[in-house]
Amino acid sequence: MLISEVARRSGVSARMLRHYDSLGLVSPTGRTVGGYREYSAEDIRRIFHVEGLRSLGLSLRQIGSALDDPGFTPSALVGDLIRKAEERLNREQELLERLRTVETAEPSSWQDVARIVELLHGLASPSAARRQQAVLAPAEDLPMPAELLAEAVLIESDPNVAGALRWALTRAGGGGVASLIPAMSSENIAIRRRAVLALAELPGDEATAVLTDALEDTDTTIRRHAALALGARGVTRAVPTLVDTVVEGPNDVEAAEILGTLAHDAEWADRIMSAVVDELATHTADSAVRMRLTQALAEMPGTIALTPLRQLAHDDDRAVALMASALVKLLEERL
Template sequence: MLIGEVARRSGVSTRMLRHYDSLGLVRPTGRTVGNYREYSGDDIRRIFHVESLRTLGLSLRDIGRALQDPGFEPAALVGDLIRRTEERIATEQELLERLRAVDASAPLGWQGVLRIVELLHGLNSPDAARRQQTVLGPAEDVPVPAELLAEAVLTEADPNVAGALRWALARSGGEALTTVAAGVRSADAEVRLRAVQTLAEMSGDEVTAVLADALKDQDPGVRGHAALSLGRRGVYTAVPELVAMIVDGRNDVDAGEILGALACDPAHAGTIMGLLEDELSADTSGSAARIRLTQALAEMPRTLAEPILNRLTRDADTTVALIASTLT
């Protein structure tokens, strides 16, 4: 079969077939009476093999290696191809997210578009100082969109940059609450913690409701930050977790101060004091935990804490007894 007929039937252009010939990929093995190159059935099958491998993204050099070496092992080549494809998809996904961010920010004119793109570059910079400056020093005419801040804060590992992002989000008027709240449901505990820390600096009943759900989180760090924020808001459902934080030694000083403020409400003071006494009496509370619980009594209303402290001055644990004596 002559080259024109092969091109018509295979869908591969005559120019590409000549290129395959020059590379040694597919060389017609026959000759006509007039000395024209003629493709055999095996040659045509090889053309289809080449085209099939091209659809996988293999280079012509890789295809030549695969077809010419009988002992060729494709595993490494396919693995490298998978990696390159994943990188390309990741790059395209990043571009798509940037385009969506630009579209969501509704910039006015090309200057607005360029400014949003500049902000995106700044927020994605590998340099933490530049990311922080992007948050703290945006152009007055185009502020950083709250949605971009919300997405950035959930992935930001640098504490200074994360603090700047939370500061900016707290002043965004809750526009990004949906995105931040979604972070509380992430499978990644680090993302959930960042979401709770961000919500702690935001206000509103919806924020409080999301933080209340975070009290059921499996990660103690997430639960603890949610409890601290809720306690500062006067939400008494945080009390059991705050007491547990004192027992475990997780932000126990902050937890004690918040419990002391909550215990000023007579409607809940009895419950709080009862939980503290139960933990002091529990066999499972070790010496360190009982010391922290005794110290926490110093934050409670004096009239409520004094009877407990008086009893603790005679405690079998001399350290607990000494602390109680100091506080009475």
């Protein structure tokens, strides 16, 4: 079969067939009566083998080795091809995500696109200082896509950069909460913790609803941050977790102050006082816990904590008794 017929039937161009011939990869082995070289059935079979291996990403040199070396084993080469394909897919995925980020920002010109790409490069920098600079000093008039900021804050380990990202996220408008909601279901505790810190700084009912759900999280730190944020918003459902925070620390001082604010509501004042007094009765042997609970009583409005503080002034724990006595004196002076 002459080269033109082979090209037509195989789908491989005559130019490529000549290239194969020049490399010695597939050369026509037959001759016509007129002396023209022609491809045998075995040659055509080899052409299809070459094309099949090319479709896997093998180079022509690798294909020649595979077809001509009887001892050639494909396992190592195929494994290498798999790794290269995975790397290529990862690069393509990164490109796709970058394009979607650019689209979300709704750039009005190619200059805007260039600025967004510059921001992306800044956030991907190995330098924490460079990442923070990219957040705090964006290009002039550059919109900060909430989705991009939310994605960055979920993977940021540097506390200063994370704080800058949360600050920028609160100023990026809508989209922040929606981008953080899936992270609250992550099996990675670190991601959930970063998400709850970001949600704590975002206003609105949607963020409050997600934080309320976070009160049921299995992680103590996540529950604590959610309760502090909710309590500051006046959500009384956070009270039990806030009391737990006073007991366990850290953030016990902040939790006590919030409980004091919530106790201005007469309906909740009794509940909060009862919860604190119950914890004092439970932790009779833990001086540090009793000290934190005693300090929390001092945050209660008016004089509603005067009676339990007078009782604590005679506590067996001298440190607790001294603190309670001092607090009683302050309250009585107010009266």
